[in-house]
Amino acid sequence: MRRLVGRATGTCVLKRHVDALGAGTFDLLVVGGGVYGAWTAYDAALRGLRVAIVEQGDWASGTSSTSSKLIHGGLRYLEYHKFGLVRKALRERNRLRQLAPHRVQRLRFAIPLYGVGWRMRLKLRLGLILYDMIARAQRPLHGHESLSRQRMKQKYDFIKRDRLEGGFTYGDCQTDDARFTLELIDGALHAGTIAINHASVLRLTEDRGAIVGAVVEDRLEGTTIQIKAKFTALCAGAWNQTLLEAAVPGSTLKTRFSKGVHLVMPALPTSDAFLLLTGERGRVVFLIPWNGRTLLGTTDTPFEGDPRNARCLAADETYLLDHANAVLKDVQWTENDVIGRYTGLRTFMDKAGDPSSLAREWSLAKPYGGVVASVGGKYTSARVDAAKLVDHVCNELGRDPGPCPTAQRPFPWRPEGRYRSWQQRTLDQSLRLGLDEETALACQLRYGRRFEVLLRMIEKMPRLARRFVPETPMCIGELVFCSRYEMVANLQDLLRRRLPLTLIATLPEQRVRLAAAVAGKILRWSNERQIAEVRSICGEISGP
Structure with a gap:
């Protein structure tokens, strides 16, 4: 399978290969780029399926970046005797801690x-x-x-x-939920998945009693693509029911x-x-x-x-x-x-009941031929749920599911070797290059082994070590890194999910302008586009 992943200065570039969506037939189309969709695409690609994943906004732009940022068992569910749910989540908490010490x-x-x-x-x-x-x-x-x-x-x-x-x-x-999801998308890309953010499903396509793909609009280019797929997995959370009802009136999927x-x-x-x-x-x-x-x-x-x-x-x-x-x-x-x-x-x-009494149990709905829907679940246990979904898809396609490939596989950005040794080595290097300790420690968690690429950038241009905003542990170099390597399409992607700056700081307009200038140089934005991006963060501004 052709590997649609760029390489630059030793790190993967997350790239949108929109043209590849219309080439041939995919084994699996995943709709929704949250944590469930990301795990599903990653798992399926590792099992050798030809996979595409599309997301109407940015990766993790829905519920997967608006969680409590916890990887936990769910202590309160014991009150409802949900022992199986808690056991599954605690096992995954332990597993994720081992597979991704930089992320959990x-x-x-x-x-x-x-x-x-x-x-x-x-x-x-x-x-x-x-x-x-x-x-x-x-x-x-x-x-x-x-x-x-x-x-x-x-x-x-x-x-x-x-x-x-x-x-x-x-x-x-x-954890950082948005970056957790982004790392899985990078893993899926590296395994051969075609992954496109800012691509809306206009409609699912139906033929002879089965869903056979989707019509997708690339919101960045304004083009429409017909995707053909043998099987479709709806992992779009609140949008699952709407998408299915539009294609199959009277759908049995009710959420x-x-x-x-x-x-x-x-x-x-x-x-x-x-x-x-x-x-x-x-x-x-x-x-x-x-x-x-x-x-x-x-x-x-x-x-x-x-x-x-x-x-x-x-x-x-x-x-x-x-x-x-x-x-x-x-x-x-x-x-x-x-x-x-x-x-x-x-x-x-x-189903009936107060939301607080409904445990975060996951369901695999099978409402129509050629499609399944992932409903509910917990962020912590999304990996094991996605594995069950991929097992089902493989069986439907007549493929041997084999063992789950994500169960023992380190996360894509996990540093090699002993984690604590890597932490100390990169911290020492960071301090020599002018990063403050708090920012260096935060960058280790955000980027994992890719942090070393950021450090090389700072070594060449020392001013990148300065904090972007004094009260937040994030440096100017991160704006460059994320814009260059992490499939950023606009300032919301950059300042809300790649870096949670708009969540944790009140950004002065002058700082937002700087971010627009940094991203704009890399992404080739015009002056007019930069102004529009600043307005999207700050509201109306005057002048360039």
Whole structure:
């Protein structure tokens, strides 16, 4: 199979080969470039299938970049006796930690207890014991600990003390969800997949009782392509039902949505995360350190209507701030402290129940010939779910599925050799080249072994080591690297997903102009295009 991956200065260039979409017939067309679509395309390509994946926006531009950024088992699902779901997620957490140490980092959680009484404390203790037991000795984390009131006050002196009864700590992991997905797309490309972002499926094509491909519009060039495929996998989350109903009226695929809102808040004086009990069964609120800020989330409310209209409402913001302020002692956050907001939609098979009571179980729907739909699931366990989907496709195509190729395969950007040795070596090199330590450590996690390419760029042009924005651990060289190598089409791609700058910082217009100039030089944007890109971030501006 022809390998449509460029090479430059020792690293892969993620390229859009749109013309290849119309060449021949694919074994599998994947619709949707979130984490489920990315795992599916990567797995299928590694098994020798001819694969194409298309995404109407950017990679991970939907729910896969609007999560809580956690790789975890889902402690709260034990309350609903979802032991199989938790077991699967914890096994994957352990696996991902081994396969991608640069992508999945340890994170300690604290659970402060306020006026809950001994019964709730005992219930939580038993749940944490079970959580540790399910994870077994393979877990890459320390087990839970019970903390007295005094120890909680000493360890977390910024939380309120009134009615504090003590608490617990336990271990889980976190990630950068957008870059996690991007790395899988790169792996799929390297395995031979044709991967195109900013390509909308106008309609699925149907012939003689089966879906046989799709008509796709390249939103960057305005061209339309007919894709032929023996099998199609819908991994488009909230869009699955709409796509299928347009092609097959009366489709049996019925889904529902739950809206999850997160706020980006100032940093707290701890590297630990917090799980806050809300008093509502099945609902918790997280405070999670991330890129020098705190993620506060999430809501879990029913949503109906056009997925594009899902927004953070005033009620969502108040709900989250109230729960945080009920615990924080030294600060009381208001809407003026909110740095950023983001909203995602979780998709479920349509059945009764409050969204919080519906565990993130995955379903493989088979609503029509030649097509399957991936519905629901958890970010953490997407790999194993995608493997089942590819097993099904192989069987339908009369191919031997064989063993799952992603189960033991290191992530595409995992550094070779001993990870800690690589960390120390690249950190020492970074400091010699003028990167500050916080930025260097963050770059190790963002780029994995590709960080060495960035360092070579900085060695040739030392000014690239400067921070783009003083308060964020991201350097100017990253704008160059991402624009050159990571399939960036516009400033939203660059400043929201390749780098989460618009989430964690209020960018001055002058900085956005600089980003447009950097990206524009590499992507050959005209002055008019650069102005338009700046407007997309900042709103209307005057002058070039």
